[in-house]
Amino acid sequence: MAQKMVQDKVVVVTGAGGGIGRDMALALAAAGAKVVVNDIGTSTTGEGQDAGPAQKVVEEIRAAGGQAVANMDSVAEAAAAGRIVQCALDHFGRIDGVVNNAGILRDRFFHKMSLDEWDAVVKVHLYGSYYMARAAANHFKEQESGAFVHMTSTSGLIGNFGQANYSAAKLGLVALSKSIALDMQKFNVRSNCIAPFAWSRMIGSIPTDTPEQQARVAKIQQMTPNKIAPLAVYLLSDAAKDVNAQVFAVRNNEIFLMSQPRPVRSVHRSEGWTPEFIAEHGMPALKSSFVPMERSGDVFSWDPV
Structure with a gap:
């Protein structure tokens, strides 16, 4: 029998009780990995707790x-994240990969967002990923x-309404991944990001009050979580040994390599700039290259194929 892609690798998948996380856990196991299925079993807003989802997977x-083995520790606390990694060591003797997938949503327009709504989301997505990676x-x-x-998410990479907490955490995660890749390259450690387009419980919280919103959600529902899993399995395998510090997006049957910030255009004035010269000459010269005020749906405007 041919060697499976991640044979005998030990991988932790956080938030793996449903949706994208579940499909990644199943795909990793099918490809030969030993999987720690982590999920605290809360609602999409982080309420309640239930051992059922992780155990079911x-x-x-x-x-x-x-x-596979189930784990219910929260990624939002450093000590608990340490226990998730320890769970892999206790049951399988080593750890080879971590998928930082756990997340919650507390969507709110920025001018209405509470400190708790900001804190809770950043804690799970950004701190949680840091805690797991550090452990x-x-x-x-x-x-x-x-x-x-x-x-990560195109909400962070591109932008979206009502998701300042989620967007900030998800773009912060891209920078965290790049730093891990740079700092740990010499130890053959790799770090990459995936921005998934998939119907999940989290996207299930998108309002469907208007026909336009209903049509948008219907499109997203076509994008099943199992479309994301193959790329995750590949990135955790030795076949991806030369893939590091990249950001990918997966949308149904398409895989995208996403750009990362680089200079777009410059203006130079040998005498230096005054505020007035910036207003008269500098900014008008740069303006044609401004990044537009787009949201994720404006950039990925075509139907999924």
Whole structure:
């Protein structure tokens, strides 16, 4: 039998009780990985707690002949993130990959957003990914191998209404991933991001009050979470050894390599600039290259194929 893509690698997938996380856990197990299925079993806003979702995914994996263990610790606390990594070591003896997928939403227009709504979302997405990566980093360094896959979002990369907390965390995650890649490259540790387009419980919170919103949600529902999983499996495999510090997006059957900020245009004045000269000459020269006030849906405007 041919060697499977991630045979005997031990991978932690956070937020793996449903949606994209579940599909990644199932796909990793099918490709030979031993999986720690982490999910605290809360609602999309982070309320309540239930061991059921993670355990159910573990049972699915085992029924298919794979190896998995459930974990219910929260990524939003450093000590708990440490326990998630320790769970992999206790059950499988090592750790080879981390998928930072856990997330919650507290959507609100910025001028109405509460401190708690900001805090809760940044804590899970950005701090949670940092805590998980930091807990695994020393193990990766010692064994001189390891891979991180972080789930970012076009809400951060491009923009969206009512998601300042989520967008800030998701774009921060891109910079975190790049820093991890730069700092740990010498230990053969890789770090990449995926911006997924997929119907999930989180997107299920999008309002459907108007026909336009209903049509948009209907399009998103076509984009099933299992379309994301193949890229995650690949990035965690040795076949991706030369892929590092990149940002990908997956939209149905399309995989995109996303740009990262670079200079677009410059203006120079040998005498230096005054505010008046900037107003009269500098800014008008730059204006034609301004980045437009687009949202994710404006940039990815065509129907998924």
